Amino acid sequence: MIKKVLIANRGEIALRIHRACHEMGIQTVAVHSTADAQAKHVRLADESVCIGPAPAKDSYLNVHALISAATISGADAIHPGYGFLSENADFAQIVEEHGFIFIGPTPHHIRIMGDKIIAKETVKALGIPVVPGSDGPVTPQDDFHGMADKIGYPIIIKASGGGGGKGMQVVRDPSTLEDAIRIASSEAKANFGNEQVFMEKYLEKPRHIEIQVLADQHGHAVHLGERDCSLQRRHQKIWEEAPSPVISEQQRNELGTIVANACIKLGYRGAGTFEFLYEDGQFYFIEMNTRIQVEHPVTEMITGLDLVHEQIRIANGEKLGYSQKDITFIGHAIECRINAEHPQTFAPSPGIVKDYHTPGGLRVRVDSALYSGYKIPPHYDSLIAKLIVMGNTRQECLRRLRRSLEEYIIDGVHTIIPLHQELARNEDVIAGDYNIHWLEKYLAAKTPTE
Amino acid sequence: MKDNTPFNEDLVRKLAVILDETSLTEIEYEVEGSRIKVARQVSTSHYVNHSSNADSMLSGLQQSVVPTPSLDVPTVQNINQHPGALKSPMVGSAYLTPSPGAAPFMKIGDKVSVGQTLLIIEAMKVMNPIKSIKEGIVSQILVETGSPVEFDQVLVIID
Numbered sequence: 177m178i179k180k181v182l183i184a185n186r187g188e189i190a191l192r193i194h195r196a197c198h199e200m201g202i203q204t205v206a207v208h209s210t211a212d213a214q215a216k217h218v219r220l221a222d223e224s225v226c227i228g229p230a231p232a233k234d235s236y237l238n239v240h241a242l243i244s245a246a247t248i249s250g251a252d253a254i255h256p257g258y259g260f261l262s263e264n265a266d267f268a269q270i271v272e273e274h275g276f277i278f279i280g281p282t283p284h285h286i287r288i289m290g291d292k293i294i295a296k297e298t299v300k301a302l303g304i305p306v307v308p309g310s311d312g313p314v315t316p317q318d319d320f321h322g323m324a325d326k327i328g329y330p331i332i333i334k335a336s337g338g339g340g341g342k343g344m345q346v347v348r349d350p351s352t353l354e355d356a357i358r359i360a361s362s363e364a365k366a367n368f369g370n371e372q373v374f375m376e377k378y379l380e381k382p383r384h385i386e387i388q389v390l391a392d393q394h395g396h397a398v399h400l401g402e403r404d405c406s407l408q409r410r411h412q413k414i415w416e417e418a419p420s421p422v423i424s425e426q427q428r429n430e431l432g433t434i435v436a437n438a439c440i441k442l443g444y445r446g447a448g449t450f451e452f453l454y455e456d457g458q459f460y461f462i463e464m465n466t467r468i469q470v471e472h473p474v475t476e477m478i479t480g481l482d483l484v485h486e487q488i489r490i491a492n493g494e495k496l497g498y499s500q501k502d503i504t505f506i507g508h509a510i511e512c513r514i515n516a517e518h519p520q521t522f523a524p525s526p527g528i529v530k531d532y533h534t535p536g537g538l539r540v541r542v543d544s545a546l547y548s549g550y551k552i553p554p555h556y557d558s559l560i561a562k563l564i565v566m567g568n569t570r571q572e573c574l575r576r577l578r579r580s581l582e583e584y585i586i587d588g589v590h591t592i593i594p595l596h597q598e599l600a601r602n603e604d605v606i607a608g609d610y611n612i613h614w615l616e617k618y619l620a621a622k623t624p625t626e
Numbered sequence: 627m628k629d630n631t632p633f634n635e636d637l638v639r640k641l642a643v644i645l646d647e648t649s650l651t652e653i654e655y656e657v658e659g660s661r662i663k664v665a666r667q668v669s670t671s672h673y674v675n676h677s678s679n680a681d682s683m684l685s686g687l688q689q690s691v692v693p694t695p696s697l698d699v700p701t702v703q704n705i706n707q708h709p710g711a712l713k714s715p716m717v718g719s720a721y722l723t724p725s726p727g728a729a730p731f732m733k734i735g736d737k738v739s740v741g742q743t744l745l746i747i748e749a750m751k752v753m754n755p756i757k758s759i760k761e762g763i764v765s766q767i768l769v770e771t772g773s774p775v776e777f778d779q780v781l782v783i784i785d
Contacts, residue, residue: 210777210778224776225717225774225776225777226717226776226777226778226779227717227776227777228717228777229777229778235777240716240717240749240750241716241717241749241777243750244716244717244718244749244750245717245776247750248717248718248719248774248775249774274750
């Protein structure tokens, strides 16, 4: 029975985990770097331990310090949040070897899903549709032309050990294929320490659709529907919706059932998300995230489930207690990620938050660790808040979103709230008519205002 | 103390030892008009209890220090900025003796040199000797054997 959780993360997700724990009567231990000594969740947690100086590698990525902190605080479980060590199989393994419960999947599943080639092979064998590809790594010594012809141009070369746009090369013409493989390989080596690349069919205008799953340790799994996360800048999501404006109930049930069954066959444990590219009515698996995701709140809003509660319950060895027929989807939710960045240049904007006023009202949710007087440190990523709103219909949700955005005041630093205000008024967004390239094109076409 | 009172080093040492060996934070001794006070700087607990509710689970070690921006906590500020403050480079448990029952590495009043082992911090079953970065006199020892320590926590003050 988990009684004390060490939160191995920071910012809004650390606060999120703390909240779930306290609601479940579980004590919290907030670990933090010296730069985060005044963080909101540190101030609210039952105990806190400073684990290192500001740089993440010395603090939030410092496995020794985290395990040590868990030991001296008497925690019995560790929640890794998202990012940092949440998908580090070695960390999960060390946590378990030291007798702590890792709130997440098994190290084995983290490992297989962390390698994109193995992940693809694994899910393909479980009946999940995948992007046609090389089915294995590609090197300049292989018959790469033959592989590419079989897939059909355009193709994309991707790094098997990484993501985020690095180690990727789009190839439209066979003449540039060999160079592309070499370039992608070196970029992959530089960014991930692993030069292995593979080939996939390149989809021109896909949407990013992902399906949330929950699986307990007793052979039960459910899907919680999809999220549409197509609005991305430099491969980073900034706006997510549930359900997707273009997915039908039938498609949701079909794909959801396939992935839930895959979890049962795999013996997967905890929360997970299967990510797909969707084009012309077809789904193509790209990767699985073996953790809670930033955008989980939109799923919570339309299903009524608390995903972090469920993660902890599952880690406790409890049964889900409900089956797929008990999952209902009501209404529509949108999340706007608010980054401390200039709304036009996207230059990071750390600093002191002066006036801070959050929007309120029915079905308006703010997940943020900000407070008036808080100093946003420059050492970490720029996500400072998530505004999540819900409506009975998508249009009502958008109206509520526009109203909420105009109330949200974060004074003293730049944020991308103005960008979200534009998006919430944009006719393509209002129509739900966008794909993963839409936002980049929109931003490129905008005339910067002075 | 009056100017013409000879400095009673013996007494001060005795009082300091008593302070050390008990959980007192301050002893004031007055005789014939002269008064001596020895005090231990109260450190912020490495566990900072932030609960404002009566049902908070306080352990014996915890103190209710909540460093809000507007709350002035001079003790913490002073200790952290003391030029002779030796801060912990890691998270773990402090040990003041090389082994249970052995003599401590240092005591208050000792002269220590750079590189001298002052205490051990145990982390993940590894004993890490913590060495002095300064030459001087140990004026405060802010941890006890077995107490948990966090990164940057002030362990010892060397004057």
